[in-house]
Amino acid sequence: MLITLEHAEKVRIKRGRLDITKNETAKRLNVTPRTLQRIEAGNYDAPKRIYQSVMDWLIEDI
Template sequence: MLISEKVSSLVRHKRVDKKLSKMQLAETLNIARSTLAKIEAGNYNAPKRIYESVMNWLIEDL
């Protein structure tokens, strides 16, 4: 499932707002830091589990 540049921008902004390092967020999402780097770069074709983890994290605290 494609993580678009818009979604990747939302991930970056939320991570910075919450003062999380890339490593901390990767651990929270249960993914490798290198995978998070791909997500934050945008246009990443993520497996369903990773896609769902990212989307669920984005909607937390809304």
């Protein structure tokens, strides 16, 4: 499942808004820091579990 550039931007914006580090963000998403780099770069063909984790984290504010 593709994490687009728009998703990546939203992850970076939320991380900045929460003022948390990349390592803390990776822990909250239950991914490695290297995977978080790929997520934040965008156009990442993520496994379903990672995609779901990112989407859940992005919509938890709603």
